[in-house]
Amino acid sequence: xxxxxxxxxxxxxxxxxxxxxxxxxxxxxxxxxxxxxxxxxxxxxxxxxxxxxxxxxxxxxxxxxxxxxxxxxxxxxxxxxxxxxxxxxxxxxxxxxxxxxxxxxxxxxxxxxxxxxxxxxxxxxxxxxxxxxxxxxxxxx
Amino acid sequence: xxxxxxxxxxxxxxxxxxxxxxxxxxxxxxxxxxxxxxxxxxxxxxxxxxxxxxxxxxxxxxxxxxxxxxxxxxxxxxxxxxxxxxxxxxxxxxxxxxxxxxxxxxxxxxxxxxxxxxxxxxxxxxxxxxxxxxxxxxxxxxxxxxxxxxxxxxxxxxxxxxxxxxxxxxxxxxxxxxxxxxxxxxxxxxxxxxxxxxxxxxxxxxxxxxxxxxxxxxxxxxxxxxxxxxxxxxxxxxxxxxxxxxxxxxxxxxxxxxxxxxxxxxxxxxxxxxxxxxxxxxxxxxxxxxxxxxxxxxxxxxxxxxxxxxxxxxxxxxxxxxxxxxxxxxxxxxxx
Numbered sequence: 001x002x003x004x005x006x007x008x009x010x011x012x013x014x015x016x017x018x019x020x021x022x023x024x025x026x027x028x029x030x031x032x033x034x035x036x037x038x039x040x041x042x043x044x045x046x047x048x049x050x051x052x053x054x055x056x057x058x059x060x061x062x063x064x065x066x067x068x069x070x071x072x073x074x075x076x077x078x079x080x081x082x083x084x085x086x087x088x089x090x091x092x093x094x095x096x097x098x099x100x101x102x103x104x105x106x107x108x109x110x111x112x113x114x115x116x117x118x119x120x121x122x123x124x125x126x127x128x129x130x131x132x133x134x135x136x137x138x139x140x141x
Numbered sequence: 142x143x144x145x146x147x148x149x150x151x152x153x154x155x156x157x158x159x160x161x162x163x164x165x166x167x168x169x170x171x172x173x174x175x176x177x178x179x180x181x182x183x184x185x186x187x188x189x190x191x192x193x194x195x196x197x198x199x200x201x202x203x204x205x206x207x208x209x210x211x212x213x214x215x216x217x218x219x220x221x222x223x224x225x226x227x228x229x230x231x232x233x234x235x236x237x238x239x240x241x242x243x244x245x246x247x248x249x250x251x252x253x254x255x256x257x258x259x260x261x262x263x264x265x266x267x268x269x270x271x272x273x274x275x276x277x278x279x280x281x282x283x284x285x286x287x288x289x290x291x292x293x294x295x296x297x298x299x300x301x302x303x304x305x306x307x308x309x310x311x312x313x314x315x316x317x318x319x320x321x322x323x324x325x326x327x328x329x330x331x332x333x334x335x336x337x338x339x340x341x342x343x344x345x346x347x348x349x350x351x352x353x354x355x356x357x358x359x360x361x362x363x364x365x366x367x368x369x370x371x372x373x374x375x376x377x378x379x380x381x382x383x384x385x386x387x388x389x390x391x392x393x394x395x396x397x398x399x400x401x402x403x404x405x406x407x408x409x410x411x412x413x414x415x416x417x418x419x420x421x422x423x424x425x426x427x428x429x430x431x432x433x434x435x436x437x438x439x440x441x442x443x444x445x446x447x448x449x450x451x452x453x454x455x456x457x458x459x460x461x462x463x464x465x466x467x468x469x470x471x472x473x474x475x476x477x
Binding site: 001002003004007010011014015018019020021022024025026028031032033034035036054057058059061062064065109111112113114115116117118 | 195285300310368440
């Protein structure tokens with residue numbers, strides 16, 4: 001083999017780059033295999049979300065985006081779900097009403113799959129739903 | 142014919158994935174065995190190809206250059222176009238690998254008034270190639286958010302840049318648009334020109350259609366028929382930490398995507414796609430243009446038995462002097 005040194009260095013870089021996910025996950029051990037554990041809301045009288053769980057898991061971001069469009073651009077506030085129930089289209093007042101702890105719900109999966117939604121650029125997650133007041137015991141960032 | 146053959150191959154592959162993973166439910170085969178096999182073929186195949194290349198000698202010193210060679214100190218030499226030193230070669234290779242400098246020189250011939258032959262610069266190939274390759278790299282690196290846990294910060298940064306325009310939700314990635322447009326152009330380029338169509342083989346169309354299909358299934362899964370990304374991540378991290386588990390309830394679209402990626406990855410070491418490794422081992426690019434400073438010896442030259450003039454004279458000096466032939470070193474002093 002000619003230029004042995006250069007070739008071997010090149011091949012090590014090549015193999016290292018393309019097997020990086022293996023080394024990375026193995027070095028993180030059991031942390032890597034840990035699945036996100038959601039704390040589901042325990043609001044009384046509420047047993048289901050606005051739409052079925054399977055739909056919400058895959059498509060909640062589209063629903064929220066549609067809501068934003070309808071509220072901000074069209075001024076519509078009423079959402080009729082697939083089951084015929086009425087909901088107020090509001091992240092703060094409807095979603096956060098049940099899913100009040102975003103760190104234990106939204107962020108868990110978002111962090112896990114590396115998604116950084118920009119909801120909180122405008123919305124205040126520590127507002128008590130329905131009051132427009134910042135919760136006393138919450139930290140404002 | 143070539144293009145139809147490529148399209149048919151892709152169709153067969155998609156049908157295989159649909160039948161295999163969707164109808165017969167060979168989840169274990171399509172979800173675990175194929176990915177591992179593909180990655181093994183990719184790594185081992187490329188390493189063995191590179192070692193095979195490295196074993197073949199470079200008989201001649203053959204850098205191709207496009208600039209003034211280094212010669213006399215008062216003649217300005219072109220350090221990147223005709224590099225005479227290792228840093229120059231590294232700079233030249235970097236320009237080639239990162240910016241596709243030689244494609245930038247692409248020319249096109251044409252006839253003016255049907256008579257006069259002219260050559261002009263043609264940058265579209267360069268543009269299509271650079272958009273495609275850089276998009277592919279960014280998309281590949283973006284996928285590390287699914288492969289690695291916890292997600293590395295550089296991947297998040299890359300995603301933010303890629304989704305800079307914040308169009309829609311999930312955010313539109315610019316690279317998704319660019320790679321599709323570039324691939325469509327690269328296919329169009331081969332079809333539009335009769336000369337190019339004539340020299341295009343099935344192995345030219347196949348990778349283009351394959352990567353386009355992969356991009357299309359990926360785009361469908363992100364923007365149109367969204368799947369549960371959480372399950373995908375669990376599955377991918379499982380694969381990449383040797384704790385594989387078959388994902389349950391993931392749509393057929395994902396299996397098509399995964400299977401086509403496996404095909405692409407295992408196709409790499411046996412096809413033109415190997416230019417990924419080959420670019421580094423191109424003698425016309427990676428040799429310094431220093432043939433006037435350093436002698437390049439063909440490695441397969443046999444040792445040649447030479448008989449220098451000094452040796453010749455030593456052998457025949459007496460006879461030469463006796464017959465009056467001039468000699469370099471004379472024995473006559475010793476004689477007298």
